[in-house]
Amino acid sequence: xxxxLTPTDLTLTITNPLPHNxxxxxxxxxxxxxxxxxxxxxxxxxxxxxxxxxxxxTLTLHLSWKETx
Numbered sequence: 001x002x003x004x005l006t007p008t009d010l011t012l013t014i015t016n017p018l019p020h021n022x023x024x025x026x027x028x029x030x031x032x033x034x035x036x037x038x039x040x041x042x043x044x045x046x047x048x049x050x051x052x053x054x055x056x057x058t059l060t061l062h063l064s065w066k067e068t069x
Contacts, residue, residue: 012061018052037061 004011034050037059041048046063 007067008064010061010063014059016057018055018057034059 002011002013002015004013034048037050038048041061041063044063045065046061048059048061050059051057
């Protein structure tokens with residue numbers, strides 16, 4: 001888990017190791033988990049990416065904002 005915070009941006013990255021010698025498989029009936037998170041990030045003007053690398057599953061949320069005074 002990594003959180004990078006600046007006066008104008010927030011980036012949250014969650015990385016989890018994949019089990020050895022397995023590939024991620026869609027589950028029957030698939031829910032709305034990642035899709036729902038992407039939609040909520042978009043509503044806030046941000047982005048959310050999620051997916052496997054050869055050894056890990058990574059989810060990254062990026063939000064930007066303007067400082068107000």
